[in-house]
Amino acid sequence: MKYEHLYVVIEHEGGKPIPVSLEMLGEARRLMDGYNSKYGASELVVAVVLGNNVRKLCDELVHYGADAVIYADSPELEYSRNAVDTPVLFQIATNRDLVLKFAPMSTGFVKPRYMFFAADNIGRQLSSTVVGFLDSGLASDINKLAISDLEIKHEHKTKGQGMVYERTLEMYRPDFSGFLWTTILCLDNRNPAIAKEFHPQACSIIPGVFAPIERDATRKGMIVDYAPTFDPASLKVKILSRKIVKSSVDFDSKKAVVSFGRGIKESPEENIRMMAELAKELDAEVGVSLPISKKPFPVSENISSMYMTPDRVVGTSGRKVIPLLYVAAGISGAMHHLAGMKESGFVLAINPDEDAPIKDECDMFVKGRMEDVIPVLIEELRRLRPALEARR
Ligand SMILES: Cc1cc2nc3c(=O)[nH]c(=O)nc-3n(C[C@H](O)[C@H](O)[C@H](O)COP(=O)(O)OP(=O)(O)OC[C@H]3O[C@@H](n4cnc5c(N)ncnc54)[C@H](O)[C@@H]3O)c2cc1C
Structure with a gap:
């Protein structure tokens, strides 16, 4: 098959x-186990690692669900640089000889069937450039996935005819x-x-x-080494030193x-x-929703x-x-925000809209x-403080 794994x-x-x-590998494992049993296939979960002297990581990825790991090792890959990583990932995703090492039956391989990236600062950029090179489409910030056969009727895609698209990755996003x-x-x-064919579905x-x-x-899984080639033009940006700046936010x-939010x-x-x-009264740290960091209001x-x-x-x-305690004031409870706080011990939300998802x-x-509720909270905390301190 042209598109596999x-x-x-x-x-x-x-x-x-x-x-x-590891979360992506876990979901990949669940999806491909279901896929292989539904379609009588034996397609693989393939982890792709770029790095320098990190071979041990490859074993770990097998323990977490990968059937095979493609490992590109080079000092040039020690730290992520989009201009360097993109062509290497493109080379890997289109290399049939590599695939034949772990899947000898994949003689017709052209590109992966599906491809996952992380929706973080590095992965968001990398996914768009790699999938652009692969001439396919990308869905960003996905939080639910399924593989199914779908009946599609579309003016342009199918010229208005009803057609079944098998093995389609349904990618859901909020x-x-x-x-x-x-x-x-x-x-x-x-x-x-x-x-036109669009693969990988990424x-x-x-x-x-x-x-x-x-x-x-x-x-058990197979680890396949890949020796990347670099276009000198892609190596123009050098990382001379790297320092992780620790935030003062604790x-x-x-x-x-x-x-607080909007x-x-x-x-x-x-x-x-x-x-x-309020944070001072509770000895708490202050958090914000994403729009607040864009300074939407004059202060x-x-x-x-x-x-x-x-x-x-x-x-x-x-x-x-x-x-232990998370207070969300003036925050609607968008999925992107919830993902960052939903494991808190106790969540108190203050909002005039009882249909807000945070509820x-x-x-x-x-x-x-919040203008009405927070002052009452602060006053009450101050009133209770002597009794609370006496109990310590
Ligand atoms: C790729 C991507 C990544 C994202 N990542 C993040 C992320 O990491 N974190 C994040 O927070 N968002 C993120 N977002 C944005 C997210 O989708 C929401 O748009 C955002 O969380 C909404 O912020 P908010 O709750 O402050 O504002 P809104 O959704 O506008 O909600 C404001 C709330 O305030 C309430 N309110 C109004 N007046 C008062 C009042 N007087 N007192 C109390 N409440 C009041 C309203 O009823 C409303 O519920 C991301 C979006 C995208 C597309």
Whole structure:
């Protein structure tokens, strides 16, 4: 077959897989087990690793569900650079000789059937450039997947005829702040006037939504080495030194996080000061929704630079937090935000809209404006403080 196997592009930090890599492998394993039994096939989950001296990682990926690992090792691949990684991944995804090493029956291989990337800063960019090189389509920020046979009738794709598309990857993503689910399909053009095949069917996957499979050290898989070639032009950008800047935002050691979103809009400056005061009372860290980090409302410079910052974002584009208490004020509860806080111990949401999705994700919902509710909370915390401290 021209299109076979599911390729998972692995991200790692010096040989340690980042969590979404194992989550993607877990979902790939579940999907391909179902696929192989449904279609009587024996297509594989293939992990793809770029790195330098990280061979041990390949064994680990087999323990987490990969049937085969393609490993490109080079000092040039130590740190991710899009201009370097994109052509290497393109070479790998179109290399039949490599595939024949772990799947000798794949003699007609042209490109992978499916391909997964992480929906993080690196993977979002990489997925678009690699899939662009592969001349196919990409669905970004996916949080649910299925493989099925679909009857499609489309003015352009099928010239208005009803046709069955077998083995189609249905890629679901939350849109309009999570209020709408969209299913994205990457379908061949079967209309003869515009005939074209689109493979791999590819997507980037939101971190934290799929579970890895349980590690099984007895799982066996094949590791295939690949010696990449580099176009000198792609190596123009050099990484001379690399320093991970530690954020002063401390989500890890604080037992509570109080977050605010666009619901601050009526009096942004006063509301942010009020949330900071609540954080102080609870000895909590302050978090924000993604739109707040884009500084959507005019506030004084010191408030903006202190609170409307990317390192305070909770969610798929920011941090995952697991405090004992999470307060969400003026936050609607979009899927992207929920992914970053849903494992919190107790969630208190304050919102005047009782249809806001956060209501389904919280332990206590206070229907009301933050301007009315937060001052009462602060006052009550101050009133109770002496009694609480006496109990310590
Ligand atoms: C690829 C991608 C990645 C994303 N990543 C993230 C991410 O990591 N984190 C994230 O947060 N978002 C992320 N988003 C954006 C996300 O989809 C939502 O758009 C965003 O979370 C909505 O922010 P919000 O809740 O502050 O605003 P809104 O959705 O506008 O909600 C504001 C809420 O405030 C309430 N409100 C109004 N007035 C008051 C008041 N006086 N008091 C109290 N409440 C009030 C409203 O009822 C409403 O529910 C991402 C989106 C995309 C496409």
